Amino acid sequence: MNDADSPINYMQRTRDWYLALGYGNPYRWAHYADAPFQPLGKALAQATVALITTAALYQTDKGNQGPGAAYNAAAKFYAVYSGDTASDHDLRISHVAIDRKHTQMEDSGSWFPLPALRACVESGRIGRLAARFHGVPTNRSQRHTLEVDCPELLRRCQEDGADVAVLAPNCPVCHQTLALVARHLESHGISTVLMACAKDIAEHVGTPRVLFSDFPLGNAAGKPHDKASQAATLELALRVLESAPAARTTVQSPERWSADWRWKLDYNNIEQLSADELATLRSESDRAKDLVRAIREGTGRQAPCR
Numbered sequence: 001m002n003d004a005d006s007p008i009n010y011m012q013r014t015r016d017w018y019l020a021l022g023y024g025n026p027y028r029w030a031h032y033a034d035a036p037f038q039p040l041g042k043a044l045a046q047a048t049v050a051l052i053t054t055a056a057l058y059q060t061d062k063g064n065q066g067p068g069a070a071y072n073a074a075a076k077f078y079a080v081y082s083g084d085t086a087s088d089h090d091l092r093i094s095h096v097a098i099d100r101k102h103t104q105m106e107d108s109g110s111w112f113p114l115p116a117l118r119a120c121v122e123s124g125r126i127g128r129l130a131a132r133f134h135g136v137p138t139n140r141s142q143r144h145t146l147e148v149d150c151p152e153l154l155r156r157c158q159e160d161g162a163d164v165a166v167l168a169p170n171c172p173v174c175h176q177t178l179a180l181v182a183r184h185l186e187s188h189g190i191s192t193v194l195m196a197c198a199k200d201i202a203e204h205v206g207t208p209r210v211l212f213s214d215f216p217l218g219n220a221a222g223k224p225h226d227k228a229s230q231a232a233t234l235e236l237a238l239r240v241l242e243s244a245p246a247a248r249t250t251v252q253s254p255e256r257w258s259a260d261w262r263w264k265l266d267y268n269n270i271e272q273l274s275a276d277e278l279a280t281l282r283s284e285s286d287r288a289k290d291l292v293r294a295i296r297e298g299t300g301r302q303a304p305c306r
Contacts, residue, residue, distance in 0.1 A: 008198070009200050010267075011204065016268075020270040032183070035206040037208050037246055037247035040163075044241065047163040049162065049163070049166060050132075050160060051130070051166050053112055053133060053134070054135065055108070056077050057090065057092075057135070062075045063075070066105065068100075069105065071097060072094040072095055077095075080149055080153060083133050085118075085131060089114070101267075102266065104224065109227070109230050111170055111221055112168065113230060117234065120238070131160050132160055134153055136149055139177060150181055153181050154184060164241055166192075167181060169195075180205060182208055186247075192208055192241075194207050196211065197213055197214070197216065206247075208248070211252075212250055213233060221234065223257070
């Protein structure tokens, strides 16, 4: 059980969850003892900043992806995509395993900080936004992330002249994916900061710089419908970029999600489920896996906004 000041152990929760559903061979999370580190080469007021997300563009033909939507495997994407940072975009997170009890998915500013970054450009806090933001698929295959997605992200960031990158993950595997991306970018000269809600995963992978917000998954960029929280969370992330003395620096936001810490007991907690509920969840999980497999094997490998 977590108390008020203990972050959720997402790796253990995830392991226990899938074992309880009847899946053996627990997932092995990426782990590195060291981490690359690229000091800032210029002040942020002169820097070009890239935004990297695991959120998915809304697809009208893929079922419910709106506020309160259940997990929707049909809305997944399987290739890196890019979008114009000068335009507004409808990005959603129904395709990943976020905290659906405490994250209502009503305000994309809590998981996609493009508006907050634009405000930083207007105020002179950062020099400019890269011409494109980039979406990265949440992939359990670490090899595919490292050998396919990371090099593609690096290529696109270099094309855009990015000096630094702000990364905003959502689900547990999203955190691993973007931690691996951050490592790759840092090893090739681009400074990064990961805005994380899953502290254990970010640190286990070996992320160069982490801003940890002790919020439910799906809110790495600040509280929903709270522009002040979103602005403050981004400002803290930028300060981590500026002040981190070495690799594996984690700074925790002072904000609390609520006065009642018991929201931490809800995410993938098998102690709160009956045998019948677990059986139902196993059946739903099997159907989702079959759908994802069918999409991968067919022609549905989405790559929007190239």
